[in-house]
Amino acid sequence: MELSDLILLKLNVCVPKPSQTQNMAVHKMKMGFIVIVIYMCFFAPVHQAQPSSATISDLSLKNMDFAMNLYRKISNYHDKNIFFSPLSISTSFAALLMASDGDTHKEMLEGLNLEQLERADHPQLIPELFQLLNDNITQNGSLKLDQGMALFIRQQFEVETMFEDQIKKFFDADIKRVDFADTKGSISFINEYIKCKTEDKVRKMISTLDAMTRVMLINTIFFQGAWQMPFDSNHTQNAPFYIDNYSVVQVPMMFIEDKFYMMEDVPLRAKVLKLPYQEGVSMLIVLPNKGMDYTVIDDEISAEKFLSWIKKLQKTKLEVNMPKFKMEQSYSLHSLLPDMGIASVFSNSANLTKLSKEEGLKVSEVLHKAVIEVDETGTTAAAATTIGITPYSLPRTFIVNRPFFFFIYHEDTNCLLFMGRLIDPSKE
Missing domain, CATH: 3.30.497.10 (Antithrombin, subunit I, domain 2)
Incomplete structure (x- = not known):
């Protein structure tokens, strides 16, 4: 130009x-x-x-x-x-x-x-x-x-x-x-x-x-x-993402096993997961239960609901599968x-x-x-902590393979920096 x-x-x-x-x-x-x-x-x-x-x-x-x-x-x-x-x-x-x-x-x-x-x-x-x-x-x-x-x-x-x-x-x-x-x-x-x-x-x-x-x-x-706990890029592989009952796309799915904060909103029929970035910022993922129409959650999203999710989070061992996306x-x-x-x-x-x-x-x-843009690593130095699965405490799974909501917020102030809804991770 x-x-x-x-x-x-x-x-x-x-x-x-x-x-x-x-x-x-x-x-x-x-x-x-x-x-x-x-x-x-x-x-x-x-x-x-x-x-x-x-x-x-x-x-x-x-x-x-x-x-x-x-x-x-x-x-x-x-x-x-x-x-x-x-x-x-x-x-x-x-x-x-x-x-x-x-x-x-x-x-x-x-x-x-x-x-x-x-x-x-x-x-x-x-x-x-x-x-x-x-x-x-x-x-x-x-x-x-x-x-x-x-x-x-x-x-x-x-x-x-x-x-x-x-x-x-x-x-x-x-x-x-x-x-x-x-x-x-x-x-x-x-x-x-x-x-x-x-x-x-x-x-x-x-x-x-x-x-x-x-x-x-x-x-x-x-x-x-940068994620506090980066995903290991060696474990990223293509997997199905179910846009709806009729449309499925293959996307790079990241994997990590660690202890994360999550909760289940039973009335809303959704699960909530917190993925912390470094320096006091986190991404909150709201995943409707399988078979649940995500549009139902549209009407329920509010500041009060968001704060209730944060308050009820509890730490648990999890296997997390999440798509890379832009x-x-x-x-x-x-x-x-x-x-x-x-x-x-x-x-x-x-x-x-x-x-x-x-x-x-x-x-x-x-x-x-x-x-x-969301991918596995935040910094090259942070990339390799993985925890092996043992037969004594098999973790729960949090598989983000269908439309979900996400919020990026500053934890000390609860200030909502960004929010979004991902329907199709193959579309930029």
Whole structure:
């Protein structure tokens, strides 16, 4: 892709490319790699902003319920694989909350399930909580979870100073001026920014751009996780995965035997398994019982249910069989969020006066892209601990060979970083 000298100069200054050493490190730790990108464009045509209250655990719980509601909206549209980052989406809209006022602000608060955290006497509480949550998740520096936000602003567009200061303060956002009238150059510049921020995993995020774009908000999140107990790649072999009663695919199935935390949700007719990553993050797998329609569980997923699963986990010796898989999913959230009550921000009645006093602003689209790769190892050094089976204590089995749900969460805060549903591991 050709870039103008100006764009190349900006990239060299603002977004240095990863070194060969960094690329090798990423390759070695690909096992729980996840990436998300969200962008919001504010186009010409409409008119007027206000945000705010509680604790990190309150915020995590509210984010989780929003995630479950959004999942149900997505699942209503198809019966395929699903994967997205609730934290990334919520963080983006938390930034947008600071730009909004009136009914637009109220709608977003309610749609994001954050209205109970709003405090008139503490208008910056919600962004403060997001800042504290991010600091808490990454506090010791050992967890590889990089979140980034960038605001691309049209060169002559005037952003309110308070909004610009707040988005830098609470979300450490990059503020960049762009000539959106040069659509080809802008697309190249923005895609290169995203590519660098996601360590080359997300390319060509956008292919078209309206020349009337005023502001573009981009949020990226990048996670690398190494299993606490890696699977032994020598034991990986092709095995059947039953998509439904009529469709079966052969997929690489990983194997490990060790002690894991699990529980059975008898009323729901499902089993739950926790697979810990290093540094305080885990994947929770919810596997419907054999013959159980996974869509029944769709209606039961909630923050309360998720927390009940975590509390009831018990350690037991298990043989775990789980498919390797890669997934890349994209969503046009502006088509989904109005059904969740977030509508006016996309319409000519949008009130974004805390972003700018310019009239005629609305959010044109919200794109969300997520990528995940799950395989046996996290780091090359961690790969070889296996426990032999003895005839004295044969372990139970947890065979993930049919559609399942998975959640990746930070254990100390119960913050839901990512969630998904895998129907067909042979489809990326």
